[in-house]
Amino acid sequence: MTDLSHIRNFSIIAHIDHGKSTIADRFIQMCGGLTEREMAQQVLDSMDIERERGITIKAQSVTLSFTSARDGKTYQLNFIDTPGHVDFSYEVSRSLSACEGALLVVDAAQGVEAQSVANCYTAIEQGLEVIPVLNKMDLPQAEPDRVAQEIEDVIGIDATEAVRCSAKSGLGMEDVLEELVRLVPPPVGDVDAPLQALIIDSWFDNYMGVVSLVRVTQGTLKVKDKIFTKSIGKAHVVDSVGVFNPKLHKLKELKAGEVGFIVAGIKEIQGAPVGDTIISSSHPDTPALPGFQQIKPQVYAGMFPVSSDDFENFRDALQKLTLNDASLFFEPESSDALGFGFRCGFLGMLHMEIIQERLEREYDLDLITSAPTVVYEVVKSNGEIIYVDNPSSLPDIGVIDEMREPIVEANILVPQEHLGSVITLCSEKRGIQRDMHYMGKQVSVKYDLPMSEVVLDFFDRLKSVSRGFASLDYSFTRFQEANLVRLDVLINGDRVDALALIVHRDHAQGMGRNLTEKMKELIPRQMFDVAIQAAIGGHVIARTTVKALRKNVTAKCYGGDASRKKKLLQKQKEGKKRMKQVGNVEIPQSAFLAVLQVDN
Numbered sequence: 001m002t003d004l005s006h007i008r009n010f011s012i013i014a015h016i017d018h019g020k021s022t023i024a025d026r027f028i029q030m031c032g033g034l035t036e037r038e039m040a041q042q043v044l045d046s047m048d049i050e051r052e053r054g055i056t057i058k059a060q061s062v063t064l065s066f067t068s069a070r071d072g073k074t075y076q077l078n079f080i081d082t083p084g085h086v087d088f089s090y091e092v093s094r095s096l097s098a099c100e101g102a103l104l105v106v107d108a109a110q111g112v113e114a115q116s117v118a119n120c121y122t123a124i125e126q127g128l129e130v131i132p133v134l135n136k137m138d139l140p141q142a143e144p145d146r147v148a149q150e151i152e153d154v155i156g157i158d159a160t161e162a163v164r165c166s167a168k169s170g171l172g173m174e175d176v177l178e179e180l181v182r183l184v185p186p187p188v189g190d191v192d193a194p195l196q197a198l199i200i201d202s203w204f205d206n207y208m209g210v211v212s213l214v215r216v217t218q219g220t221l222k223v224k225d226k227i228f229t230k231s232i233g234k235a236h237v238v239d240s241v242g243v244f245n246p247k248l249h250k251l252k253e254l255k256a257g258e259v260g261f262i263v264a265g266i267k268e269i270q271g272a273p274v275g276d277t278i279i280s281s282s283h284p285d286t287p288a289l290p291g292f293q294q295i296k297p298q299v300y301a302g303m304f305p306v307s308s309d310d311f312e313n314f315r316d317a318l319q320k321l322t323l324n325d326a327s328l329f330f331e332p333e334s335s336d337a338l339g340f341g342f343r344c345g346f347l348g349m350l351h352m353e354i355i356q357e358r359l360e361r362e363y364d365l366d367l368i369t370s371a372p373t374v375v376y377e378v379v380k381s382n383g384e385i386i387y388v389d390n391p392s393s394l395p396d397i398g399v400i401d402e403m404r405e406p407i408v409e410a411n412i413l414v415p416q417e418h419l420g421s422v423i424t425l426c427s428e429k430r431g432i433q434r435d436m437h438y439m440g441k442q443v444s445v446k447y448d449l450p451m452s453e454v455v456l457d458f459f460d461r462l463k464s465v466s467r468g469f470a471s472l473d474y475s476f477t478r479f480q481e482a483n484l485v486r487l488d489v490l491i492n493g494d495r496v497d498a499l500a501l502i503v504h505r506d507h508a509q510g511m512g513r514n515l516t517e518k519m520k521e522l523i524p525r526q527m528f529d530v531a532i533q534a535a536i537g538g539h540v541i542a543r544t545t546v547k548a549l550r551k552n553v554t555a556k557c558y559g560g561d562a563s564r565k566k567k568l569l570q571k572q573k574e575g576k577k578r579m580k581q582v583g584n585v586e587i588p589q590s591a592f593l594a595v596l597q598v599d600n
């Protein structure tokens with residue numbers, strides 16, 4: 001059997017901002033992967049938007065070579081990156097499945113955060129060796145002893161030996177790598193057995209076509225091999241295999257235990273589904289590896305081009321985006337108010353914002369997004385169960401037997417002094433407390449919360465009531481009966497489908513009032529009065545009016561400077577860009593998303 005004892009496959013589990021990318025960059029620098037100049041940019045966060053927002057979205061990998069001072073041996077380190085935001089937590093377990101170990105990086109000045117706890121449990125469940133690392137030791141406010149104790153109390157792993165380091169100053173970074181090669185076990189796998197490799201991630205590259213990141217569990221994956229994926233069964237010839245170090249580096253083969261990329265002339269991302277198993281055409285009976293849970297979008301919204309001429313471009317852009325983002329869902333939608341667009345499904349609000357930003361920036365589209373919503377389970381009087389991701393397609397109240405909303409289990413970690421405000425927030429959001437534990441300075445609370453209350457602004461509210469200290473992790477558990485109604489918004493008497501919302505009956509009155517007030521601020525004054533009404537069924541529950549504009553903007557330029565008048569009109573036109581004419585009223589994008597700005 002080939003010796004695999006020099007290979008270490010690992011991930012880093014860390015909360016956003018605790019220093020994962022900085023540590024990864026240090027590793028790359030220490031292992032000689034890149035020059036100083038190339039290091040000027042953090043390399044792992046490869047997309048522009050990721051870099052700007054400072055968050056990691058797509059799983060990536062990097063292969064490094066490290067010579068241990070302790071035993072003089074040279075190791076091949078395969079680092080599989082994981083995304084940090086809660087919207088993308090499903091990708092974490094995918095990355096972890098390719099590893100034997102994980103570094104749990106905790107900011108020594110902050111302490112453990114809920115999401116790291118959840119990811120750490122996933123790692124432990126998957127049998128990984130978890131090595132605690134205390135980062136940011138250069139900060140004067142670092143409290144390594146307290147944080148080490150917290151790791152033991154909250155997560156339950158021994159942290160007495162936790163490596164103390166600073167990715168910024170470089171302090172202790174050698175020790176991190178030494179501990180990594182000492183504690184993480186090497187992979188096992190029979191190199192001579194028939195090929196079996198798990199697809200961890202697939203993405204579309206303009207030059208190479210579909211590239212997949214794979215973990216070979218047994219056998220060898222060689223250039224020119226004939227392979228196929230278990231679920232699709234179409235044969236392909238391997239064009240190239242290799243690793244990222246972090247530059248793309250082609251190899252002749254990838255062996256059992258190794259992680260790397262494969263390109264095999266696959267044209268569409270659907271041809272290399274994540275979680276699928278690649279096997280050799282000459283051994284078609286090789287069993288499939290356990291795949292991953294299929295992820296479903298949690299938040300849906302309509303997106304409509306401001307100009308209807310852009311519809312085809314919009315479709316192309318969405319198609320291109322899904323090549324690299326299998327979690328983005330879209331289907332055509334037509335709205336009376338907004339015309340033709342697409343109903344899109346996202347993993348969460350951050351995902352939605354990122355997609356909208358990419359569509360506007362990379363594809364130069366002007367879009368109007370309707371209010372985001374979760375999916376409801378509706379039992380009709382005839383017994384049929386349907387799933388509604390668009391309030392305007394909710395069947396008539398008369399044919400509905402029962403409405404059920406999605407419930408999530410939320411795990412919140414919060415310092416004791418902010419516990420009171422977090423509990424108040426959770427009850428305001430219709431939460432039911434399930435569990436509470438004191439763990440040193442922090443308290444761990446578990447709540448069942450309606451998903452609709454969580455996805456919109458809960459995270460921001462949680463941060464603000466706890467001065468940034470509380471952290472959150474949540475996952476869908478079930479649909480549960482709830483007293484829900486559709487809240488319609490009427491503009492000058494006409495129901496605007498894209499403004500409808502599904503809300504809890506107890507909140508409907510307050511929501512209707514706040515929403516109409518907010519929209520009054522957001523809809524610009526027009527040449528006539530604009531009445532904004534909120535209604536349930538045919539019953540109006542709130543009303544405001546945007547008073548007519550009396551003055552003509554260009555009036556003061558009469559007889560004067562024509563170019564100034566032109567400029568003014570131009571400016572007005574630009575301001576109009578993200579507006580949509582509904583009936584004879586111009587409604588800006590912000591009004592469609594007014595629901596995000598109101599508290600119920």
Ligand SMILES: Nc1nc2c(ncn2[C@@H]2O[C@H](COP(=O)(O)OP(=O)(O)OP(=O)(O)O)[C@@H](O)[C@H]2O)c(=O)[nH]1
Pocket residue numbers: 014015016017018019020021022023045054055056083084085135136137138139165166167168169
């Ligand atoms: N003082 C100090 N700052 C650090 C250290 N390590 C990282 N930082 C800083 O902490 C911030 C966040 O670091 P990142 O490495 O981007 O955090 P991350 O965990 O990768 O964040 P995501 O990519 O969003 O998951 C940056 O401003 C870093 O410069 C450290 O050891 N000491």
